[in-house]
Amino acid sequence: MMDTLLLSRIQFGANISFHILFPTITIALGWVLLFFKLRFNRTGDMRWMEAYRFWVKVFALSFAMGVVSGITMSFQFGTNWPGFMEHVGNIAGPLLAYEILTAFFLEAAFLGIMLFGFRRVPGWLHTLATFLVAFGTTMSAFWILVLNSWMHTPAGFELRDGVAFATDWWAVVFNPSMPYRLVHMLLASGLTVAFLIAGLSALRWLFGDRSGEVRTTLRFGLTMGAVLIPLQILAGDMHGLNTLEHQPAKVAAMEGNWETRGNVPLLLFAVPDEETRSNSFEIGVPNAASLVLTHKADGIVPGLNDFVTEDGEVLHPPVAPVFYAFRIMVGTGMAMLVLSWGAMALMARRGEGVGTWAQTRRGVDGLPKLLLIALVAMTFAGWLATLSGWYVTEIGRQPWLVTGVLTTEMAVADVPSGLVLSTLIAYLAVYAGLTLAYIGVLVHLARKAAKGQPPAEPRKAPSAVVGGLHAAE
């Protein structure tokens, strides 16, 4: 039977991975809804209101998923990682408490008004409630990322008998990796939502929906993605440089670099092997890793072999998962770049007729079907990139739980492994079922919305797809 430590790690990983899926959506979607609402208030154009009405449902569902999985998170520390609070509770405690006090209550209390209060409160109060919910979700992200970043790059504390005491709260909160991680995560949330909106709108389009609303949201999602993705690549690069400074072993694992040296290639693909401490099947761009990380072709990149002690103890993280996860994230980012910029270019083409460019550009009608299908396939690309990014970050921190202060092993609870295994299986079953149900409902909402709209312009019989799905209901 597997040991409690490993099972507890898998369980924590499963719970947080499930949780993060939904805040990733709600953090940015809250602001998007506020934007829709303000546009409507401004222009009186019903398309914005319809967009609001559709996406507020997605928001409500995602929020509920985020809340219930978040409650699970808050119990995890006690059930599986009691050593965590015993050693660093003096730092983690206030940060978690401030998250609850300043963020969770705010969003929970105003959520009711935002969702159900449209007819019960004055317009300004409804808009304010929408703002406060968006603000609250962003605040929770802030506090939890402060804590998470502190665990990666601890600062502003001293150790007395293995227990951390804060000496400088400012340094704790604004620890070296916090700004990078916060920015990168908020952008990740924005991109997840951008591609979710573009993907579901493309799906509605393929279902035959040609309403003004779906045109607006399709364009909105694509524009949002196209604007954010270059920023994200920039932020990711800066985050990597920060990591190089503070957690070199993690960067070595991300690059799959075993020996500290210059002229390190950027590996596009490889199979790292910790047994032989080398890579096979390497495909790389010469000097590029040195160039990216040090901005010099012969810049020195740290190697994994520096993190093995004389007597063979390994102090670097497991290489393969960090290495692969990093490539999945960056690869997804590149796909996002190509797709969103390609779509922007296609939409900007001049169409037929006379007039200025703005009057004749093709807009969403200029998008080929293949691209729409690609967008549907990318609906949850943000989830994929975000999860892989977190796996890089978190697995890359091992064997430390708090870098240089506390190892994961020291924190684990002494619970029988059979108990952890059985609850793990139960959680996994619930999560798998709910994730499927969630995606199913989004597709159902898209189909329902498409059906409620007038059919595609040249009036013709409902397409086979729509008809077939309809019959299946």
Added chain:
Amino acid sequence: MLTLFGDPEVWLPLAFAGLMGFSILVYVVLDGFDLGVGLLAPLVDDAERDRMVASIGPFWDANETWLVLAIGLLLVAFPEAHGMILSGLYLPVAIMLIGLILRGVAFEFRVKAPAGQKANWDRAFFAGSLMTSLSQGFMLGMYITGLEWTLATLLFSTITAVFLTVGYSFIGATWLIYKTDDDLQRKAVDWARGGIWGLLGGVAAISIASPLASERIFERWFGFPEILLLAPLPLTFAAIAGVLVYMLRKLPAEGDAFAIVPFAATVLLFALAFAGLAYSFYPFVVPDRLTLYEAAAAPESLLIILVGAVVVIPIIIAYSALAYTVFRGKATDLTYY
């Protein structure tokens, strides 16, 4: 500033125990009524169930946040106790969490999933409420008996599990008396008439069993002069229970008068029962093993949290009150616009 009120090592843990007790009580009352509504949901038809859900829809999220706060305070103020209690209650905690997950998402899914799946989500809503209530009651029993897994404690905890579930159903019924009208309200009165005896029986059973199960509790209750100081508690409890039984016979009244009284009275009963428990355990956070003072975190960290809590909790109460005011009156269908 730290020493303004005397020794911070004494008053800070006490202040946090107070805050934590307050959050637990608020949680038990607030999520108690919405869990109770979930427990009663299978008893009615679809249209009435929609109205029952509508009566708690805008509130349940904020209600559950009090659980997050209570657990958070336990975590931050008494880290050692937090680990001991939660790893000792590993299994019931997991069951409760899965229950909370199921019912929390069922709210949303039942109205958004394709119509054919609604009945399934209604089942999940009930099952989740039941799992949550039973496991919370079970944990209460385990806590009272000192977190030991023996046959006797299991038996006792099974009883508390059933009674807490009855208690939640009861407060849920009184909430429905307040928030609904016509047929559904009459049904709720009926449920409450039956449920009150379960609630009172439960409190009586726990009050009899607790001092028998723990010598320390026996001393705290029946020693002298404690017994005199404590006497007002059961007396007030009995008086309020009497009013409640009487009111339930009379309701629903002309013009919907007094509809809020059963709910308000039940909140008081919960508070009194809770005060009794708190009194029985002071100064322990883990019964007979760990006191508040032994378990408390560093005073510097506690002070930082306390400052935040003192400023923010009144604000939280204010905007929670705003939410309840916006959705006051009888429950109507929930729409997004």
